[in-house]
Each structure stands twice: as C-alpha cells, then as structure tokens.
Amino acid sequence: MMDQEYGFVGKKKPSNEPQYYSKLLDSIIQSSYDGIYVADAYGIGWTVNDAYTRITGVRKEELINRDLRSVVNEGIISESVTFKVLKEKKSVTIIQKVKDTEILATGSPVWDDRGAITHVVTNIRDLSDLNFLMEELNTSRAFTEKILAEVDELRQVENTKWLLNGVIAQSKETMKAVSVSQKVAKVDSTVILTGESGVGKEVFANIIHLGSHRADKPHIKVNCGAIPAQLLESELFGYEKGSFTGAEKTGKAGLFEKANEGTIFLDEVGDIPLDLQVKLLRVLQEFEVVRVGGYQPKPIDVRVVAATNRNLEEQVQKGEFREDLFYRLNIVPIHIPSLRERTADIAPLMYYFLNNVNKKYELNKRFQAGVISALESYQWPGNIREMKNVIERVAVTTDHDEIDIYDFPDQFIDNFDPKDQRKKTSYKNKGLKEAIMDVEQEMIKSKIQQGKTTRKAADDLGISQSSLVKKMKKYQLSVDAYIHE
Structure with missing residues (x-):
C-alpha cells in the first residue's frame, strides 16, 4: 500500500531499505507547506525543509550541522524552542523572531524505546500571514455589515413572496441572506455558507454563481463529506498516469481543474481531513493545483464557495480544522437561517x-386553515428538506383533497393540540368563515403570548401592524400593553 501511495507502482523498491525510508522521510518533510526544522538531542541541526527558508529567509547551511546556541548568539533566531522542549520534556509553542520575520514555532519531542528524547521537530508558521488573513476577515465582516444595514433600509412590502432561483422568502432573515448573496456574486471573494443541514445552502450557492460574471462557465458541486477520505484528494486535484493501481492510463483532471474559469462549491467543507486541508489551503492561496503523483503546478482561475453545518471556530479550537484555512474560507460568511428562525416563510x-x-x-390537494398554525409551531429539525418530503408524503397518501393536521405524523398533531381530537370535531360543526376566525384568533394569541411586540407579531403573521391592532380589538384581546411597541 505504501509503495502505491508514494509512486513506486511498477518499480522495484531499492534493496537498501534504510536509504529508501530515509529518502521517503525527506520527501514527506519537503512536501509540507509549513516550515519544518529538526534538531537532535544536543541541539545540532539535522534537517530543514524548503518551506522554512521560504518563510524565514534563512538558508539551510545556516542551520544544518550547527549548534543552536551559535545560531541564537549570531542573532539568526531570537530564542530556541528546541532547548525549551529538551528542558521541559514536552511540546512547547513560542512566538519566535527569525531574522526580521515573526513566526509561531511549535517544538515536539521524538522519544525512543527507553523514553529518552532523540530529536525535536519544530513546525513554524508565518504570523504575518495569519495577521493578514485576520485583517482581511475583519474588512470583509465590515463589508457584510454595511450590506446588512442597506437591507434594513429597504421598504418591506406586506405579504411579499420572493421566488429567486429556488428561494422563497418573505422573512427579513432570509431576504438579508439573499441580498448579501446577490451583492457578493458580483466579486470573486471566497464565500462560506453556514447553517443547519437542510436549510438550502446549495440554493444560495446557485444564486452566487448565476449572479456572477462566471455564470456561463462551469459550476462544479462537491460534497466533501460523501467522498471517502482516501479518494478525496485525487477527486479534487486529479492524478497523473500510473499514480496508483487502477488509475486511468492518461491520468485524470481533478474537480478544481474542471471548474476552471467557473465556480466550485465545496459542500460540507468541515469534513475534509486535516492532512488534506493544507493542500486545499495552498490551492486557495496560490491558485494552482498539483495532481497526485505529479510535480508540475497547474494554474487555475476558480471562484470558491464553501458550505458547512459545523461550527468551524469550535473545530479550530479543538485542533480539528486549520486556523489559517478557516480564515482563508471565511472571507465573506453568510448564515442561512433555520426554518424555525424564519416562521414567516413557512406558509x-x-x-x-x-x-x-x-x-x-x-392532484388537487389543499390545506385546511389550522394546518398553517400547527406547522409554524413545529421545530423542523430537518428544515426545508424535511418540509418538502413531509408535504409530498401527506399529499400522495391521503384519500381526500382537503388536508388537515390529522393527516400529518404524530409530532405535528402534538403541536396543534396534544393528544386531543376536540378541535377536529369542533371545526366540523362550524362554517368555513367561523372556523377561519377561530384559527386567526388562535394565531394572534399565540404570537402575543410569546412576549412579542405588535410590530414583531405582525411581521411574523405577514400583516401590517395596524391590521393586527384592529383584529386584536375585534377579538377583544388586550392592546394597551403592545400598541406603542
């Protein structure tokens, strides 16, 4: 398996195994995007990769086979994390200055079978890169807040229905997300869509692509959580011929290459394994890909839209997601509200x-009046996807055209009138106008009893504030406590 993964398919492995694995280890160290420096237990430089030189400007010959004490004394580095590790016998992270570059250095001990430290591996990261990404993130957040402020100034039209590329909305929450998506579609900034599973993140990705100058170019969609981890790299970045057993003889272009000049949508980006995250980061920073088994970078021109239902900031804190990749993806975050946060859109x-x-x-199915109230009270853990499936199931399995709440699964009936059939009976004994008035009064009571102002309750009900106040007086509901809110 190792031979296949590292490009030795069809080749005879060298007979000198120590030399073979030494070359393999050096190849792994050199392939790291982060800087790596390794010293032995005496503080003598053992190896250093090219990334270390790229980040710090320090040449290999200034470190290899040299005592770190001399390196510190000459002012090449401000202090040695290696000696801190040897002293404390554990991993240590410090902010270190190497020449004129400020870096984050983490030293980790390597133990032998007797419990003695044989080497210290130091991993470095340029703090200026992280600081730049944080500044970029703060700028983008200010831009997003400006857009949201503009949206708040828009005149809200009563009972508005908005159908745009699959988005149906009359709630302020969703209209804000749509407006931000339309704004950022005009530029190439990386966007990350957040929200629970089933809220329709792919629909918003479509809005961004179709509203961009890349609308007539490829729109490649990738569910990163649905592709096995061992195949994800070759799927995203492609592979050269002979890279592994079963590979196509001519090699294969990855999805990033196929999306060239267009948009790539990375759904469930939080599921990408840590070892692959650094390669994705390189693609986002350099806009070039290197195929599996290849060495030649291929330049690409791609707009990246990512999505996740995970809390990436928590994953960063737990060490499950790279901080620098998070900042790179989080240029313009757009939160898609859950269905229970946008009850005005349910009807x-x-x-x-x-x-x-x-x-x-x-078919010719229709809803009874009480169904809307019950479905607005339901929490919708599966969001829009759940609603679509439930309504189709109810519509095709009922024998009658008029669908009432008792045609729905038990959890919906419980929201309407827990374990009680009296409402169903009472509606049957009333005319349509009287039944509708009962439902209207019940919905108004429900919104007001939630402690909402008349303005907020009116927004949720899809009517004007003045209409709500008139209806409250009609049903002899107390208005004084709410009318001025």
Whole structure:
C-alpha cells in the first residue's frame, strides 16, 4: 500500500531499505507547506525543509550541522524552542523572531524505546500571514455589515413572496441572506455558507454563481463529506498516469481543474481531513493545483464557495480544522437561517411544495386553515428538506383533497393540540368563515403570548401592524400593553 501511495507502482523498491525510508522521510518533510526544522538531542541541526527558508529567509547551511546556541548568539533566531522542549520534556509553542520575520514555532519531542528524547521537530508558521488573513476577515465582516444595514433600509412590502432561483422568502432573515448573496456574486471573494443541514445552502450557492460574471462557465458541486477520505484528494486535484493501481492510463483532471474559469462549491467543507486541508489551503492561496503523483503546478482561475453545518471556530479550537484555512474560507460568511428562525416563510413554502406535488401527480390537494398554525409551531429539525418530503408524503397518501393536521405524523398533531381530537370535531360543526376566525384568533394569541411586540407579531403573521391592532380589538384581546411597541 505504501509503495502505491508514494509512486513506486511498477518499480522495484531499492534493496537498501534504510536509504529508501530515509529518502521517503525527506520527501514527506519537503512536501509540507509549513516550515519544518529538526534538531537532535544536543541541539545540532539535522534537517530543514524548503518551506522554512521560504518563510524565514534563512538558508539551510545556516542551520544544518550547527549548534543552536551559535545560531541564537549570531542573532539568526531570537530564542530556541528546541532547548525549551529538551528542558521541559514536552511540546512547547513560542512566538519566535527569525531574522526580521515573526513566526509561531511549535517544538515536539521524538522519544525512543527507553523514553529518552532523540530529536525535536519544530513546525513554524508565518504570523504575518495569519495577521493578514485576520485583517482581511475583519474588512470583509465590515463589508457584510454595511450590506446588512442597506437591507434594513429597504421598504418591506406586506405579504411579499420572493421566488429567486429556488428561494422563497418573505422573512427579513432570509431576504438579508439573499441580498448579501446577490451583492457578493458580483466579486470573486471566497464565500462560506453556514447553517443547519437542510436549510438550502446549495440554493444560495446557485444564486452566487448565476449572479456572477462566471455564470456561463462551469459550476462544479462537491460534497466533501460523501467522498471517502482516501479518494478525496485525487477527486479534487486529479492524478497523473500510473499514480496508483487502477488509475486511468492518461491520468485524470481533478474537480478544481474542471471548474476552471467557473465556480466550485465545496459542500460540507468541515469534513475534509486535516492532512488534506493544507493542500486545499495552498490551492486557495496560490491558485494552482498539483495532481497526485505529479510535480508540475497547474494554474487555475476558480471562484470558491464553501458550505458547512459545523461550527468551524469550535473545530479550530479543538485542533480539528486549520486556523489559517478557516480564515482563508471565511472571507465573506453568510448564515442561512433555520426554518424555525424564519416562521414567516413557512406558509409560502408549504403552498409552494403542495403546488409542485399537485402539478407533478395531477392532484388537487389543499390545506385546511389550522394546518398553517400547527406547522409554524413545529421545530423542523430537518428544515426545508424535511418540509418538502413531509408535504409530498401527506399529499400522495391521503384519500381526500382537503388536508388537515390529522393527516400529518404524530409530532405535528402534538403541536396543534396534544393528544386531543376536540378541535377536529369542533371545526366540523362550524362554517368555513367561523372556523377561519377561530384559527386567526388562535394565531394572534399565540404570537402575543410569546412576549412579542405588535410590530414583531405582525411581521411574523405577514400583516401590517395596524391590521393586527384592529383584529386584536375585534377579538377583544388586550392592546394597551403592545400598541406603542
């Protein structure tokens, strides 16, 4: 397996195994994007990779086979993390100055079978890169806040339904996300879409692509969580011929290459393994890819939109996601609200999905009045995806055209009237107008009892504040405590 992975397919492994593995180890060290320096237990430089020289400007000959005490005395480095590790016998991280470059240095001990330290491996990262990314992130956040402020100034039209590339919205929360997506579509900034599973992140990725100057170019979508980790690298970056057993004879272009001049959508980016994250970071920074088994970088021109239902900041704290990759992806974050955070959108979505089912199967189904109230009270853990599936299931399995809440699964009935059939019976004994008035009064009571102001309650109900106040007076509900809010 190791022979296949490191390009020795079809070749005879050298008979001198120590030399073979020494070359393999050196190849691994040199392939690291971060700087690596290794010293022995006496503080003598053993090896250093090219990335260390790229970051610090220090040549290999200034470190290899040299005592670190001399290196510190000559002012090449400010202090030695290696000697701190040898003294404390554990991993140590310090901020170190190498010539004129400030770096984050982490030293880790290498132990032998007797419990003695034989070497110290130091990993370095340029702090100026991280500081630049943080500044870029802060600038983008200020830009996003400016956009949101502009959205807040837009005139809200009563009972607005917005259908845009699959987004149906009348809630402020969703309209803000749509507006930000339209704004950033015009530039090439990297965007990350966050939100729970099923909220429709792919739909927002479509808005960004279709609103960009790349709209007529490829739009490649990748579910990073659905591709096995051992195949993800070759899928993303491609491979050269003979790279591994089963590889196509001519090699294969990766998805980044296929997305050239267009947009690549990296869904579930939080599932990418740590060892592959550094290669993705290099692609995002250098805009070039190196195929598996290859050496020649290939330049690419790609707009990156990522998405995740994970909290990447928590993953960074746990060491499960690279901090520098997080900053690189998080240039313009757009949060897609869950369905329970945008209850004003539930009714239009319900009718949208029901109309689609009616057209698809030539049905004539419709909702009873009380269904909307019950579905607005439901928490929707599966979000829009769950709603679409539930409505289709109910529509195709009921024998009658008028769908009431009792045609839904038990969890929806519990939200409407827990373990009680009285409402269903009472509606059957009333006319349509009277039943609608009951539902209207119940919905108004529900919103007001949640402690909401008349303005907020009116927004949630999809009516004006003045209309709500009139209805409250009509149903003899207390208005004084809310009318001025």
